[in-house]
Every structure is written in C-alpha cells, then in structure tokens.
Amino acid sequence: ETAVFQTPNYHVTQVGNEVSFNCKQTLGHDTMYWYKQDSKKLLKIMFSYNNKQLIVNETVPRRFSPQSSDKAHLNLRIKSVEPEDSAVYLCASSYWGGDEQYFGPGTRLTVL
Template sequence: ETAVFQTPNYHVTQVGNEVSFNCKQTLGHDTMYWYKQDSKKLLKIMFSYNNKQLIVNETVPRRFSPQSSDKAHLNLRIKSVEPEDSAVYLCASSQGTNERLFFGHGTKLSVL
C-alpha cells in the first residue's frame, strides 16, 4: 500500500532523552522530507534532502538533525527532547521537487 516506511509508529520518552526516527522509501525517489504535524493538524516542513544534499532547513531548534546515508533513507534525530516536541512526524518522498509527495504513516512522539 505504501512505499515510504517509517519506524517506530509510536515513541514515548522523557524530557532530555535522545530519539531517532527512521524513514526509508522504495520508490527510487531522489528527494525526501520530514514534516511535523502541529496541534492544529498543520503539516510544517522541517527538512528536505535532494540526492543527499540538504536543501531546506526551516527554523527548527538545533536539537533536531536529519541524517541521510543515501537517497533512499532520511532519519531524524532529536538530541534532547522537549515537551513541545510531542507531535506526529511525517516522512515523505518525491522525484525531484515538482512531483507529487508520497507519505509514510508517521511517527507519534510523546514527551513526558
């Protein structure tokens, strides 16, 4: 059904801990994204990688960092989580930047 795979589906952690979310796409796309869905259900872009090059880095806190080993993988690391980081994080991919986006199921993070 979906060709963008995210793990884990859910993660509960405490303030100050480090977390890492994985994303893999099997579509052969060259561009991958991380979005954060806020409390109002708005999806806001955090990072975008095109052929392993960072091309968008929205004003997210420095504790967030994307990690890409190849164009099929884009992981997201949060160095020291804060309560406001609780959200759903969505990974997506596309072929170039002019084509449709394909989304993963999302990772729901709860910070206690």
C-alpha cells in the same frame, strides 16, 4: 501499498532524552522530507534532502538533525527532547520538483 516506511509508529519518552526516527522509501525518488504535524494538525516542513544534500531547514531548533546514508533513507534525530516536540513526524519522498509527494504513516512522539 506502502512505499514510504517509518519506524517506530509511536514513541513515548521523557524530557531530555535522545530519540531517532527512521524513514525509508522504495520508490526510487531523489528527494526526501520530514514534516512535523502538531496537536492542532498544522503541518510544517522541517527538512528536505536531495541527493544527500540538505535543501531547506525551516527555523528548526538545532536539537533536530536529519541523517541520510543514501537517497532512499532519511532519518531524524532529536537530541534532548522537549515537551513541545510532541507531535506526529511525517516522512515523504518525491522526485525533485515533482508534482507528487508520497508520505509515510508517521511517527507519533509523546514527550512526558
């Protein structure tokens, strides 16, 4: 049963456009994450949010910005997308310091 929801499933856009991805978790977790998985399947953490505070930002370009309205939601906005942004973006949640993360199904972004 899915408890981390992501929309959209797919998004195709052109270079320079702005995109926004949504993520919601219904598990009551206090920490949420965004990951990027590239075409070679390498997974990299982009952001983590704990109680609406940014915890880590792993050398992510400034055109990426996470947005959180409450601990159950963490959206990702990309201003002016570039071809190298094409990837699958995975959202996850957990308890702070917990052993398990729960992942959403991902959003596949294609930048033409």
